[in-house]
Amino acid sequence: MNPMLSMADVRKTYATGVVTVDALRGIDLEVYAGDYLAIMGPSGSGKSTLMHIIGCLDVPTAGRYELDGIDVSSMSEKQLAEVRNRKIGFVFQSFNLLPSLTAQRNVELPLVYAGVPAAERRERALAALTKVGLAERVDHRPGELSGGQQQRVSVARALVTNPALVLADEPTGNLDSHSTAEILDLFAELNDAGRTIVMITHEADVAARATSSVHIYDGLLRQDAIGAGAAK
Ligand SMILES: Nc1ncnc2c1ncn2[C@@H]1O[C@H](COP(=O)(O)OP(=O)(O)OP(=O)(O)O)[C@@H](O)[C@H]1O
Ligand SMILES: [Mg+2]
Structure with a gap:
């Protein structure tokens, strides 16, 4: 089986003014369909940089x-946007929901960009919100929802395009323990159904819910002994 995602000696250097930061210094990584990988590492180690590259945001x-199997390193901005919309669902620490839109409208947005007709958008968004247990909150705006509920809306938004890969950057970082458990249960359910997930987290107990994990230190990956053993 070929990997869904394959990186070889990936480097990222930020040049800002006089300072140059080597945020990634040669990353080799393979993720297979159905994997649930946690990426752990201290602040500033390059996690979000790596996530942005995996997600074709950079x-x-x-x-x-x-x-x-397609080289994304050389794609144009337009091609990258298309790959993001077709293949990847994003979940961020800070939810990134539009405050003026209802849960329903927020979840419909990726489908608007994908050019899906209105009636089908409504149906798919409702189905995604039902899946995350929020059928009763579709008309609420983000400000009228708890943090855990907002994150469930953003999981619904990530799923509504039926992406091959779900990318989550500290998805439980702003949540209390109860909401954290809810989101992690939801991810486990998605992975059991075959969805590929890559999740960044600071917390070992959150990472433990994934099926494998790697650590990143100072722009370099280190395979975890436990993660390697648990990998399929
Ligand atoms: N746009 C940017 N321009 C310049 N330097 C950047 C930029 N983004 C990140 N960096 C630097 O690259 C390094 C890695 O940053 P990154 O955001 O990937 O870390 P992180 O592991 O996600 O940290 P955290 O856990 O705090 O979110 C840091 O030293 C950071 O200062
Ligand atoms: Mg980060």
């Missing part, structure tokens, strides 16, 4: 990155 300075 491109490497050097190295090779293939998604479904």
